[in-house]
Amino acid sequence: MISQTAEYALRAMVCLASRETEALPGHAIAQITQVPASYLHKIMKQLVSSELVSSQRGPSGGFRLTRPSSDISVLDVIMAVDPIKRISHCPLNLPEHAHSLCPLHRRIDDTIGQTCEAFSQTSLQSMVESLP
Amino acid sequence: MISQTAEYALRAMVCLASRETEALPGHAIAQITQVPASYLHKIMKQLVSSELVSSQRGPSGGFRLTRPSSDISVLDVIMAVDPIKRISHCPLNLPEHAHSLCPLHRRIDDTIGQTCEAFSQTSLQSMVESLP
DNA sequence: AGATATATAGATGTCAATATCCATTATGCT
DNA sequence: AGCATAATGGATATTGACATCTATATATCT
Secondary structure, eight states, X not given: OOOHHHHHHHHHHHXXXXXXXXXXXXXXXXXXXXXXXHHHXXXXXXXXXXXXXEEEOXXXXXXXXXSOGGGOBHHHHHHHHSOOOOOOSOTTOOGGGSXXXXXXXXXXXXXXXXXXXXXXXXXXXXXXXXXX | OOOHHHHHHHHHHHHHHTTOSSOBOHXXXXXXXXXXXXXXXXXXXXXXXXXXXXXXXSTTOEEEESSOXXXXXXXXXXXXXXXXXXXXXXXXXXGGGSSSOOHHHHHHHHHHHHHHHHHHTOBSGGGGGGOO
């Protein structure tokens, strides 16, 4: 459903949301979220470049959210690390389906849309109790 | 959202649904659905062993649905080739979450549930116009 | 029985996601 | 200035999904 990478990113973001004031270093996030530290760094980089998170090097540095956790959705996080792709044209490339999806892909894409909608309506704030 | 394998399986099943009486050989399904023939065989084997499809060897053999297409859902097909896994316990293994999911995983699993529900309510019959 | 058409089985190859490691750069502290 | 802390970047495994190939078993037809 969602990739391992997205799962890790969400854990990290919920972790940051639960400590909104401090800057948390990567190794601390890794320990709390149980994400492999070296892989987490890759993911944090993506979150920084999509501007959901800011980073600060050096002692007492680390990561923190750029926006209030109430203003970041699960979908924001997923799209930053592992974009959900909508089906915009029928993969069979049939001429009949050039301008509207066939029923099969229409149905699948509708469901993808529902999922995006559900994830966009859940903020990080509402999940803050998730981590110790 | 759904794997390539599930997408292929759905195309094959819709193809069979649109020709409910005849037995279609694998190479014909592959051509119509644009699925790589040798990989399709692997998928058909899974569909046969989950009893959504029956097979017949030899000349004028092939594959056909075991049930009316109105009685097979998209979810049936997906579960046969690439089971959607529900989240039954928090992957962090925290003692606090031993018996109920944390908000993050609760939310994700609810969404998975919605998706399953949507797919279970769509029959192959309703998508028969999908293929030539 | 022989020829042909078809599914089945198993071995193997390819590639992207996942994960690790090491060197480098930036920052704050004493 | 020098040291410790932390992010960043790049090279390199590892793994599982996807795909291909070849050989074999089974059925139909003449």
